[in-house]
Amino acid sequence: MPKAQETVLEIDLKALKHNFEYLKSKLQNGTKFLAVVKAFGYGSDSCEIANYLQELGADYFAVAYTNEGVALRKAGITKPILVLHPQAVNFKTLITYALEPSLYNTKVLKEFIEIALAEKQSDYPIHIKINTGLNRLGFCKNDIDHAVTEIRNTTAVKITSIFSHLAASEDLNEKAFSLNQIESFNTISKKIIEKLTYQPMLHMCNTSGILNYPEAHFNMVRAGIGLYGFGNSHEENKNLIPIATLKTIISQIHHIEKDASVGYNRAFKANSTLKTATLPIGHADGIGRQYGNGKGFVTIKGQQAPILGNVCMDMIMVNITDIDCKEGDEVIVFGQNNTAEQLAETTNTISYEIITSVSQRVKRIFIK
């Protein structure tokens, strides 16, 4: 891999292929693979990631919002794209770009049917989201009959899939709850299908669901975090490779006298002489303020260098007193050895948050 000369996010497409193949190996023949590429492909780059996964054979894509789907279409994605949380204001755009909405209550269902009719659509593919216990988005059991009647009474839309989302697929202490969700999903989807003259797909599993609930793979699975190299346990992580490495360099080294301070608000005060390195990465790049004051660290020459004082907008200062390094040397913020998960743990957050926080200012580099 090339040595960093500025702050870059390196994306290892070989690792992406490994993760895709590993997750696929958990599926039965014929189970479709939907790749979740929302939030810029979990902070990497949705267009490059989706194009590569399309080449590798992903069947479906999902994003959270309509504009994310539009970006994929403009980048050459031809496979179906599910929009998990579309807003009615974007329904017309969604249809223009042949994106497929998740519809989760009577209000959005009616709004979508109205716009699909106005746009002269017939059998437009929609996905019906069922709430089985996450209590986030989804039709409740009691709304279903009415929704199915609305759908049967129009030629504008057709149910391509019925789906639900597990609340605690990674937590085996909540296995009884997850099994209950799977059972209600089975019951509710059967009830819908009985009233249709065609067979929609069913899907329920995210990454941890794929690994922990093979009985709930149904016709398709929806993998996000696993593609990017993280599971939700140390066991799962062993089989996955983080695809993103956030790298930077040392801009300047300072020799700090005892009692001197470092950074804004003089948040760090030196008890003894020490050596600091200033790095061109700050909270505007995705290193939140909570990582400051000794919580977060970077890795230089294989050694940990804790962040000193407050994180600035464009810079951090780290303690390199015991590290043999010089200006211009490479710095790893997170990567395949010093993982985003380890860094996330220093502030009690999760890998999802730190990888999706790397801002668009950071240059992406793709390693084939």
Ligand SMILES: *Cc1c(COP(=O)(O)O)cnc(C)c1O
């Ligand atoms: C984000 C998301 C996923 C992907 O979940 P991972 O845990 O990242 O695999 C799947 N389904 C829905 C509805 C989501 O919002």
